[in-house]
Amino acid sequence: MTSENAVTSDEAGPAGGPVGGSAPGGDAPAGQASIKPDGEWLRVHPASPFIRGWVALAAICFFFGRDIFERMLQGRPLMDEMYSGRVPFLIAGGGLVLVLSVLGFILTWYFTRYQVAEGYVRVNTGFLFKQQRQARLDRVQAIDIVQPLLARIFGLAELKFEVADAGESAVRLAYLRIDDARQLRATILARAAGLEPNPERPEEALPEAPEYPVLSVPPSRLVGSLLLSEQSFFVVIGGVASVVLSAITDNRGFYFYLIPAALGLAAAYWGSFNKGYNFTAAISPDGIRLRYGLLDTQAQTLPPGRIQALKVTQPPLWRIFGWYRMQVNVAGYGGPGSNGEGASRTTILPVGVLADVMRMLSLVLPDPGTPDPARVFTAGLTGLAPARGTSPGGTPAAGASSGGTPAAGASSGEPDGGFVTSPRRVRLLAPLGWRRNGFTATDTALLIRSGRLWRELVVVPHQRTQSMALHQGPLARRFRVADLVLHTTSGPVSPRLIQSGLDEARALFDAQAARAREARKRQTSEQWLAQVAPEPVAAALAAATTDSADEVPSTGSTVVQPADTPSAETPSAETPPDQSDLRENPDHQQAPDHRPKHQEGPQHG
């Protein structure tokens, strides 16, 4: 998807030649980027190299300035006598370094140009080693707008365009004016969704898609979640241990070990606080919008259907307040260990109550594929199979039937939300977890829950399953159980069904392969506005979870349009029946009226 190839001959003119350089890019100053004819080459903001390279500039100034400054303070001559003869050379040398780096910045800026046209975003960089990169718009996995503190002061922002290539971002444009960045994001998302520019007035910019806030995390809850997090547990343990050790050994040295540890922990807490502060989630037709950050702010947009897998976790101490955390795998974001920002980018809810979790789930999984999503997901989060007797996984027949027919496990009336847990014989192997470890399948997703103390629920949409494997070790064979591993793109979520009964696991293995196959056939287009209606179903599920199910039909609006387009008005044949029912009732004005209902969540949290 991401091609890094040498500049071809016809591209070399505008990129490198002095004549071409002034022709396409020079006509339009970067400032007027809000009106962009299709295919125009644009540059990033002129100040951006200085903001990116401010560390280098500051280092140079510091290196040359500090000595002189100190001497001025002490009243000594500005230079040592032994150097005084060479002062002009030194100044000239320093100036030369400065001028060269500034020149480098300017050249880098001059030769960095981008273009959004014909379904591609293209970026040309470099003046000695040229690089031309193009990424297909409909392959977009996520778009982030990042504002580091310094860029924020100057009203600039960086735009990151992610494709499914777990490495670096496919396209990074640093820095644009914040309005231009938003505009570019809207353009890219609209093009990726399949909206074509208006043929009569191609220069008219596409308006940004309207968005509706869904939830926000109050700072008090964020602080509370940090204090009750896993790392706090280890802080307390470490502190107690060092106090006890120093008391026993009568050695004060242990306190000194605490200093670097405390500094590191303070940095970690600060990092989490800085990243999680003011977290807001919103829904818009072009995807889920997440905003967060205290000093450095970040705005992520995840188009519909880009989430490969998701997990809801609850550390033991969070159970006091009923808090949960949600993390996702997105193909472009990569693993959490790749860089520091990965962990915050893959967190779609740093801390939230059950209602928040349900609301986010309704955004991520617009069609839960079960008539009673609240009960099924609650069972996945907190449920526990009965200790003895009517465990659904107890008999192979029950397990095979619920695994064999799609969504039979999620049908109402079954205890424990239809979860098939480990058989009773596993209780020696997993004395705590055997009533908890289990799975259920809805029409659209597989739910895997685990963990008695560290509760975890993993949701994998059927159409996102890459491959699967059954694992069984010697001990598991004695107990006639097996693990089922679902492979997904790299990220914090690694779905694994632990110690399922052999017959159930085998049936699930076959049934899941069939379900994934069916789901893939239904999923046709990368251009989501043509087939996905996130709003009505999201509203329906949110209404269902807040016990106001009678309002469901009235909230049913079609996709809220960023512009009047033909593509979204034609319902495609692939739309699931429940969504097309909602489409019969296009109530454009209703949706905003019902939005405030979604904002109730944070208050009762």
Place this chain on the structure above:
Amino acid sequence: MPTEAIDPPGISWLRVSPKYVTVRLVEWAFGNLIAVGLLSLPLVFTLVGWWDWVPRWLAITVPAFMLVLAVWRLVLIPRQVRAIGYAERDDDLLIRGGIFFQRTLVVPYGRMQYVDIGVGPVERGLGLCTLKLHTASAGTNAEIPGLPADEGARLREQLSARGAARLAGL
């Protein structure tokens, strides 16, 4: 030990070439004999009398333990090779392997990003190859070793054709 297969019943598995045992034997020899040899050096040195600081029991037990482990692995190799199997179904490819730690993998054709064929020096001498499938997930790790070269080529073409026919997005 009676073993019950974890894979779904009713699948006729294709086995890899028995000649793959030779490849595994060569790999085994390289790894284990060198390790045992290196770990035996202290024993040799103490017997010759160059070293006297190594306890005799330690100098004997460590290489002996490694030797037992190596022999155990050697005995398992033919059974491990026999356990490797693959089956082409209409919409996905099944791969199984392992005796103690069994694994059965299903890779849908539509999810395959590309197919690799690798040939090592020993495999080349025996006319074998290793086929590797890649999906968008790094965890897939789908590998069929020890395929005869023409069967590997046939499988690669077959998988590519089926993958193109059923290609899905991410």
